[in-house]
Amino acid sequence: MQWLDTGWFGIVITLVMVTFILSNIYRADKGKKELFIRRIPGLNAIDDAIGRATEMGRPVIMVPGIGSLNAVSVQALNVFAHVTKTAAQFSTPIKLCVADAAVYTVAQEVIRDVYQKQGMIERYDVDSVRFVSDRQFAFAAGVSGTILREKAAATFLLGEFFAESLIFAETANSVGAIQVAGSTQTSQTPFFIAACDYVLIGDEFYAASAYLSRVPVLVGSLVGQDWCKLLIATGILLGFATNSLERSQETSVGRVPLAVAAPEKWTAMTEETKSVFEAAEDEIPLDKPRLRKRNETSVFRLFNPLVREADLRVERPQKPPAPPAATGGAQ
Amino acid sequence: MIPLAQAPPITFWGVQPGSGEMWVKIVVALVVCLLIMFGLTFLPNAGRKAVVWGFTFAGGLFYVLLWIVPTPINRGPSDLPRPGEEFGFWLQDALPHIVNSANILTAFLLGLGIYSLLRVHLGRIAKRQPDREFSAILLVCMVVMAGFGYADWIMRRFGEGREKLELMQNWTPVQYAFDLMFDGLLQQMDAAMFSMIAFFILSAAYRAFRIRSVESTVLMASALILMLSLLGALVALWNGGVDAMAVALNLPNASVDLKEAHFLNNFKLNEVANWVRSFLQVPALRALEFGVGLGALAMGLRLWLGLEKGGISA
Amino acid sequence: MTPQKSIWEKLQEIDRRILYLILAIAVTVPLWIPAKLPVIPDSTSMDLYGQLMSVPEDKTVFVQSDWTVSTRGESQGHLEALLRILMARRIKFVIYAAADPQAPQVFRNVILGLNQEREARGLPPYRQWEDYIDLGAFLNAEGTLNSIGQDVRKLFGPRRSADTEGRERPVLESPVLSRVQKIGDAGLYVVVTASATIDVAVQRISGKTKLAAMTTGVVFPSVLPFYQSGQVVGAAGGLKGVYDMEFLMANGVNVVSPTGKVEAQFPAKAELTAPPLTEIEPKTVTFARGQRYFLSFHAAIVLLIIAVVVGNIGMYKMRKNRRGA
Numbered sequence: 001m002q003w004l005d006t007g008w009f010g011i012v013i014t015l016v017m018v019t020f021i022l023s024n025i026y027r028a029d030k031g032k033k034e035l036f037i038r039r040i041p042g043l044n045a046i047d048d049a050i051g052r053a054t055e056m057g058r059p060v061i062m063v064p065g066i067g068s069l070n071a072v073s074v075q076a077l078n079v080f081a082h083v084t085k086t087a088a089q090f091s092t093p094i095k096l097c098v099a100d101a102a103v104y105t106v107a108q109e110v111i112r113d114v115y116q117k118q119g120m121i122e123r124y125d126v127d128s129v130r131f132v133s134d135r136q137f138a139f140a141a142g143v144s145g146t147i148l149r150e151k152a153a154a155t156f157l158l159g160e161f162f163a164e165s166l167i168f169a170e171t172a173n174s175v176g177a178i179q180v181a182g183s184t185q186t187s188q189t190p191f192f193i194a195a196c197d198y199v200l201i202g203d204e205f206y207a208a209s210a211y212l213s214r215v216p217v218l219v220g221s222l223v224g225q226d227w228c229k230l231l232i233a234t235g236i237l238l239g240f241a242t243n244s245l246e247r248s249q250e251t252s253v254g255r256v257p258l259a260v261a262a263p264e265k266w267t268a269m270t271e272e273t274k275s276v277f278e279a280a281e282d283e284i285p286l287d288k289p290r291l292r293k294r295n296e297t298s299v300f301r302l303f304n305p306l307v308r309e310a311d312l313r314v315e316r317p318q319k320p321p322a323p324p325a326a327t328g329g330a331q
Numbered sequence: 332m333i334p335l336a337q338a339p340p341i342t343f344w345g346v347q348p349g350s351g352e353m354w355v356k357i358v359v360a361l362v363v364c365l366l367i368m369f370g371l372t373f374l375p376n377a378g379r380k381a382v383v384w385g386f387t388f389a390g391g392l393f394y395v396l397l398w399i400v401p402t403p404i405n406r407g408p409s410d411l412p413r414p415g416e417e418f419g420f421w422l423q424d425a426l427p428h429i430v431n432s433a434n435i436l437t438a439f440l441l442g443l444g445i446y447s448l449l450r451v452h453l454g455r456i457a458k459r460q461p462d463r464e465f466s467a468i469l470l471v472c473m474v475v476m477a478g479f480g481y482a483d484w485i486m487r488r489f490g491e492g493r494e495k496l497e498l499m500q501n502w503t504p505v506q507y508a509f510d511l512m513f514d515g516l517l518q519q520m521d522a523a524m525f526s527m528i529a530f531f532i533l534s535a536a537y538r539a540f541r542i543r544s545v546e547s548t549v550l551m552a553s554a555l556i557l558m559l560s561l562l563g564a565l566v567a568l569w570n571g572g573v574d575a576m577a578v579a580l581n582l583p584n585a586s587v588d589l590k591e592a593h594f595l596n597n598f599k600l601n602e603v604a605n606w607v608r609s610f611l612q613v614p615a616l617r618a619l620e621f622g623v624g625l626g627a628l629a630m631g632l633r634l635w636l637g638l639e640k641g642g643i644s645a
Numbered sequence: 646m647t648p649q650k651s652i653w654e655k656l657q658e659i660d661r662r663i664l665y666l667i668l669a670i671a672v673t674v675p676l677w678i679p680a681k682l683p684v685i686p687d688s689t690s691m692d693l694y695g696q697l698m699s700v701p702e703d704k705t706v707f708v709q710s711d712w713t714v715s716t717r718g719e720s721q722g723h724l725e726a727l728l729r730i731l732m733a734r735r736i737k738f739v740i741y742a743a744a745d746p747q748a749p750q751v752f753r754n755v756i757l758g759l760n761q762e763r764e765a766r767g768l769p770p771y772r773q774w775e776d777y778i779d780l781g782a783f784l785n786a787e788g789t790l791n792s793i794g795q796d797v798r799k800l801f802g803p804r805r806s807a808d809t810e811g812r813e814r815p816v817l818e819s820p821v822l823s824r825v826q827k828i829g830d831a832g833l834y835v836v837v838t839a840s841a842t843i844d845v846a847v848q849r850i851s852g853k854t855k856l857a858a859m860t861t862g863v864v865f866p867s868v869l870p871f872y873q874s875g876q877v878v879g880a881a882g883g884l885k886g887v888y889d890m891e892f893l894m895a896n897g898v899n900v901v902s903p904t905g906k907v908e909a910q911f912p913a914k915a916e917l918t919a920p921p922l923t924e925i926e927p928k929t930v931t932f933a934r935g936q937r938y939f940l941s942f943h944a945a946i947v948l949l950i951i952a953v954v955v956g957n958i959g960m961y962k963m964r965k966n967r968r969g970a
Binding site: 011014017018021022025068071072074075078098100101102104105126127129130131132134135136137138140141145149163164166167169170173184186189191194195201202203205206207217218221222224225228229232276311312314316317318319321 | 398399403404405406407409410411412413416437440441442443444445447448450451454462465517520521524525527528531532534535536538539540616618619620621622623625626627628629630631632633634636638639
Binding site: 406407408529563 | 672716784795866946
């Protein structure tokens with residue numbers, strides 16, 4: 001990141017949010033008081049769904065989306081670990097279909113660990129976690145086939161889903177499965193809402209592990225996130241107020257590109273230098289006052305600082321030219 | 332100063348493509364990595380966890396530093412760092428290598444995925460389970476596709492007269508077979524799977540899109556406005572009606588040709604849809620994105636600092 | 646005796662395969678009906694067209710093409726429109742995929758098709774090295790876009806391509822990339838995508854260069870917050886976006902047509918004018934894909950609306966019957 005590009009403000013705000021989250025984790029870890037989390041119906045339905053699968057003698061199918069190994073898929077696997085724990089207690093068969101090799105490796109470890117911790121390693125089926133394909137629609141076809149063939153009683157679709165979301169949801173619906181779904185991709189949430197029984201919307205997905213386990217660290221982190229939301233909401237209100245005020249006032253100084261502020265300097269530059277100073281801006285007095293433009297408010301400037309020509313003038317020592325034989329790459 | 336049009340000089344980390352040095356470095360790196368992996372298998376469980384966390388922390392730390400430490404502006408290809416800029420230069424130089432290393436690791440993990448596929452499907456065939464014929468088809472397709480893909484790549488990259496292969500008339504049976512499988516089958520099957528979504532949207536809409544409460548009525552109304560606004564013919568008809576009404580009512584500035592500002596303009600279908608998008612949909616999406624972003628931030632922090640005490644690290 | 650089911654009850658239990666058949670017919674038949682439907686371009690499309698038409702001629706446009714043949718109904722139209730504008734204006738571009746290894750083959754086919762079209766009309770073809778650079782695929786969108794934002798020359802440095810004489814040379818020596826030192830030197834950075842790579846691009850490079858998006862209809866709403874905030878300077882979404890671009894290529898933005906009408910008016914930006922492309926490219930070939938699919942699109946949406954309405958009437962009638970019983 002370059003501070004001149006994006007300003008210090010973004011970094012400071014992010015660091016404040018990091019502090020909020022970490023301090024609340026610390027607070028929760030030390031404190032004894034159990035914190036309140038509002039009811040999330042989709043997560044309450046997990047036990048019902050597994051119970052139904054047990055009664056019907058059909059498997060539970062879990063899909064952590066098609067994303068790579070990142071925070072989203074790790075969170076999905078956290079929830080699946082909880083599902084597997086309950087399923088293991090009832091000897092309900094599970095299938096976890098994965099589209100990414102790295103997620104597959106971690107998923108295998110996690111599921112085996114769950115059975116081991118429950119003391120039921122003999123119930124663990126090595127093939128219950130399977131890599132299907134890393135091609136989006138080959139994966140969609142493979143998982144749909146599994147849902148249809150195995151006649152899944154419950155499906156858990158949690159993670160990064162794209163166009164395949166509705167294919168899974170409708171296929172599972174056609175075999176009468178109870179479905180709990182949630183995606184961090186907001187564009188896919190409407191499809192899940194149309195086709196699934198329970199949907200985790202937005203950050204409910206990230207709240208899942210705290211909700212299910214009530215581990216203080218996770219709950220504390222959730223409280224920290226709420227503090228951050230309050231900070232953002234305050235920021236929006238302040239931004240709205242200051243922007244409205246400033247844009248209704250007149251200014252006699254305009255923020256313009258260097259080419260407008262100092263045309264004589266600009267035309268004297270070589271083409272190569274122009275490319276360096278293109279980002280430069282300056283302020284010039286206006287002939288007559290006018291209302292402020294969008295890029296002349298203080299909030300805009302917080303995120304897009306004024307970079308003057310002098311800021312971009314950098315003279316650095318140069319590497320000695322390498323002998324031609326040693327450069328290799330350029331011919 | 333090296334002119335801009337010239338590629339940066341090759342360092343220890345990059346070698347001349349196709350040179351003997353490249354192959355030596357690849358083999359040495361492979362052997363070293365295999366030895367490290369072999370050594371790691373002897374570690375006890377707790378030790379493995381420490382290694383995993385150590386790697387996670389180091390990887391995370393790199394990106395955090397990259398984000399916080401100011402990287403040099405206007406850096407020329409042969410610039411040396413000024414005092415205080417050394418670390419920024421180093422971080423910037425290291426980034427492509429970190430990205431490449433991550434890509435290579437991911438490629439190796441694919442091997443584990445293929446192993447899973449082979450185990451599941453060979454097992455099904457060996458145990459004579461139902462639907463084993465599909466497993467056989469899958470395995471045959473996998474081997475044939477990989478075989479022809481590799482042969483095609485070798486011919487195009489290193490083969491005699493490889494430039495000629497750019498033109499279809501010079502293709503050999505290998506190129507025809509690979510084209511048939513890739514463009515003719517795989518791509519088309521991908522497209523077929525994607526187009527199935529249209530059918531599923533219809534059945535989901537028919538089955539589930541019901542007016543059961545005030546919320547669902549609002550949802551339905553806004554969905555209808557947005558769907559109708561996509562129909563160019565209907566929008567033209569509707570807006571034409573609004574313009575005609577403005578003229579009939581003799582509103583100031585009303586003119587069908589120039590569509591100048593008059594109050595009824597607000598009721599044009601594309602304007603109503605724009606309003607719904609800008610003032611209902613976008614704020615809601617933004618709020619959701621804030622929540623998701625914060626969730627990812629918190630989760631990332633917990634993983635990075637080893638605070639995650641859920642399914643994975645428990 | 647079981648009471649006879651009403652038509653609404655029967656419709657509620659309709660086999661979904663019948664619905665699928667109706668949709669297949671409704672979408673396929675209009676493909677053979679030549680109809681030029683009217684369209685009012687979205688402000689996002691008009692901004693995108695305006696931006697593309699105002700890229701300085703000596704600048705290189707970066708095209709990140711992250712779609713495969715599965716979304717060609719929308720994305721191919723987007724890429725064709727984008728490349729047609731760049732080719733007509735003789736603007737150099739660099740093209741690559743940041744997410745999918747299949748994507749390069751697909752965009753290569755599009756460039757090949759456009760070049761054949763140009764040759765058939767006696768226009769000079771766009772040549773690799775001189776006019777554009779095809780960099781193939783970079784995997785791992787997060788890492789790639791981070792590197793592009795940080796130091797584009799480091800990332801592109803190792804890639805090589807044959808020059809006009811057939812010699813393999815580093816792509817940075819090509820006329821397309823020789824003037825690019827950092828991502829800010831791009832005339833415009835356009836992401837043609839069917840996935841969330843536009844989000845990654847916004848996170849990593851918006852603010853460092855002008856970013857524009859051409860996305861499928863499903864992904865489009867997630868671009869709108871960035872368009873409103875100015876992080877994305879223009880966007881075309883879905884099939885409507887394809888037709889918008891075709892319409893704008895024919896009519897320009899805020900330009901008076903020979904009939905004296907302003908076909909594509911953008912009242913919020915009256916100062917923005919962009920001429921049509923018709924002077925350079927004959928209308929006949931250029932403006933086809935969006936127009937050809939638009940009637941099918943109408944049919945599908947109308948059918949969807951009918952399905953929702955019929956489903957709701959059925960539910961209402963059944964409830965009424967149950968209460969009556």
